[in-house]
Amino acid sequence: MNTLDAIKARRSVRGFTDKQIGDADLDAILFAGGQAAVGGADFKSLKLYAVQDPELLKAIDEASAKRRPGSHPLYGAPTLVVLASKESILPSIEFTNAGCVIENMMLAATDLGIDSIYLWMSMYGINDDPDIIAKLGFPEGYTCVGTMALGYATKEFPKLKADEQRIEVTVIK
Ligand SMILES: Cc1cc2nc3c(=O)[nH]c(=O)nc-3n(C[C@H](O)[C@H](O)[C@H](O)COP(=O)(O)O)c2cc1C
Numbered sequence: 001m002n003t004l005d006a007i008k009a010r011r012s013v014r015g016f017t018d019k020q021i022g023d024a025d026l027d028a029i030l031f032a033g034g035q036a037a038v039g040g041a042d043f044k045s046l047k048l049y050a051v052q053d054p055e056l057l058k059a060i061d062e063a064s065a066k067r068r069p070g071s072h073p074l075y076g077a078p079t080l081v082v083l084a085s086k087e088s089i090l091p092s093i094e095f096t097n098a099g100c101v102i103e104n105m106m107l108a109a110t111d112l113g114i115d116s117i118y119l120w121m122s123m124y125g126i127n128d129d130p131d132i133i134a135k136l137g138f139p140e141g142y143t144c145v146g147t148m149a150l151g152y153a154t155k156e157f158p159k160l161k162a163d164e165q166r167i168e169v170t171v172i173k
Pocket of ligand 1: 011160
């Protein structure tokens with residue numbers, strides 16, 4: 001799949017089957033994350049974790065649902081990638097780095113036929129729960145700055161305005 005096709009094919013999936021993704025695919029997706037543009041090339045400020053332990057996924061799902069009781073913010077995904085960051089050498093750049101790293105991984109997943117979604121809600125669930133942070137093993141000074149669920153969709157999810165520009169554009173020549 002070429003890059004533009006992957007960009008068009010990616011869409012957020014909000015329901016996953018139990019089928020786990022393969023280890024080689026997970027490695028390729030995490031590698032893509034490490035190839036992202038990162039401000040100041042401060043790669044040391046970032047750490048990636050891939051969670052496939054059902055108990056830890058359940059704990060993150062429950063902790064993340066506290067702001068919306070009854071919901072399942074991980075949508076049943078069998079893999080959750082967690083990006084942690086400490087303060088970067090460039091102040092306040094952490095969430096921008098997260099966007100680049102996670103978008104790279106979502107596009108790599110699309111290329112491999114794996115469904116994904118960028119998840120903000122689970123970031124709160126992780127950061128609010130010291131037990132979860134301990135289980136993930138963040139070093140001192142690191143917090144979660146973004147997460148991404150991976151797996152296989154339970155059904156086709158509609159693409160939002162897939163064939164048209166979704167952001168207003170101005171070209172100045
Ligand atoms: C930074 C960020 C955080 C997001 N967090 C969530 C989330 O917590 N839950 C969710 O269902 N979707 C989340 N999304 C997905 C967006 O809702 C989705 O990208 C948007 O609706 C556009 O749809 P598309 O991804 O299918 O193109 C997030 C997206 C981004 C970029």
